Amino acid sequence: MRSKVKYLQWSGxxxxxxxxxxxGKCNVYKLITKSSVKKSGEYDVGDKPTAACRIVST
Incomplete structure (x- = not known):
C-alpha cells in the first residue's frame, strides 16, 4: 500500500x-533539467520530517 503525500518542499x-x-517517509528527488526530476533516495524520518529531509538531501 502506498502512502499519500502530506506535502512537497523544495530545498533552499x-x-x-x-x-x-x-x-513518516521522505522521498528525495534531484532536479535533472528544468522539467524533470530523478528519485535520489527514500528515508524513514519519523515525526520531524522537514529537518530530516534537509539533512539527507545535502
Whole structure:
C-alpha cells in the first residue's frame, strides 16, 4: 500500500524536492533539467520530517 503525500518542499538551493509522506517517509528527488526530476533516495524520518529531509538531501 502506498502512502499519500502530506506535502512537497523544495530545498533552499532549488536542487532537491522533498515529498513528505503520511507514513513518516521522505522521498528525495534531484532536479535533472528544468522539467524533470530523478528519485535520489527514500528515508524513514519519523515525526520531524522537514529537518530530516534537509539533512539527507545535502
Amino acid at each position: 538551493d532549488g536542487e532537491s524536492l522533498w515529498a513528505v509522506l503520511e507514513d
